[in-house]
Each structure stands twice: as C-alpha cells, then as structure tokens.
Amino acid sequence: MSHVSPCFQQNQFFVLVEYLTSLHEIYPVRHEFAGYPAAMTLADRVHSDHDIAPLEASKSYPDSIEKVLHFSG
Numbered sequence: 001m002s003h004v005s006p007c008f009q010q011n012q013f014f015v016l017v018e019y020l021t022s023l024h025e026i027y028p029v030r031h032e033f034a035g036y037p038a039a040m041t042l043a044d045r046v047h048s049d050h051d052i053a054p055l056e057a058s059k060s061y062p063d064s065i066e067k068v069l070h071f072s073g
Contacts, residue, residue, distance in 0.1 A: 002066065003037060004068065007037060014037045014038065014039065017038050017039070017041065018041045018070065019043065026060050026061070029061065040067055041069070042054040042058055042068070
C-alpha cells in the first residue's frame with residue numbers, strides 16, 4: 001500500500017519532494033522532511049533534451065521507495 005494513502009485517510013500532513021529527472025544523476029530520497037512523512041515526486045521539465053520521462057526515471061529507484069509521477073504536460 002502507498003505510504004501516502006494513510007496520510008490522506010487520516011488527514012495527516014505530508015511532504016512531496018519534487019525531483020527533476022536526469023540522465024546523469026540518481027538523487028538520494030528523503031522519507032521524512034521536518035518531522036513529517038515525505039514521498040518523492042518525479043517530474044519532467046517542460047522541455048529538455050537531457051531529461052528522461054518520469055516513468056523511465058522511476059525504474060532507477062527501488063520499488064520500496066514511494067514515488068509519485070508528475071508530468072508538466
């Protein structure tokens with residue numbers, strides 16, 4: 001089950017930390033921020049030839065890491 005779902009159900013504050021996708025770096029992921037639960041969001045920029053799609057970037061992180069995909073569309 002998503003770690004974000006119980007936060008919604010319990011009206012608990014949580015932090016979404018947005019990561020921009022990159023071909024060159026895999027960034028460390030925070031599970032807590034300022035004492036609150038946190039989850040990563042993988043985002044794409046409007047246009048960059050050096051970024052990969054958020055779905056592809058998510059495959060670089062283990063399944064145990066909570067991920068929310070964000071497309072700037």
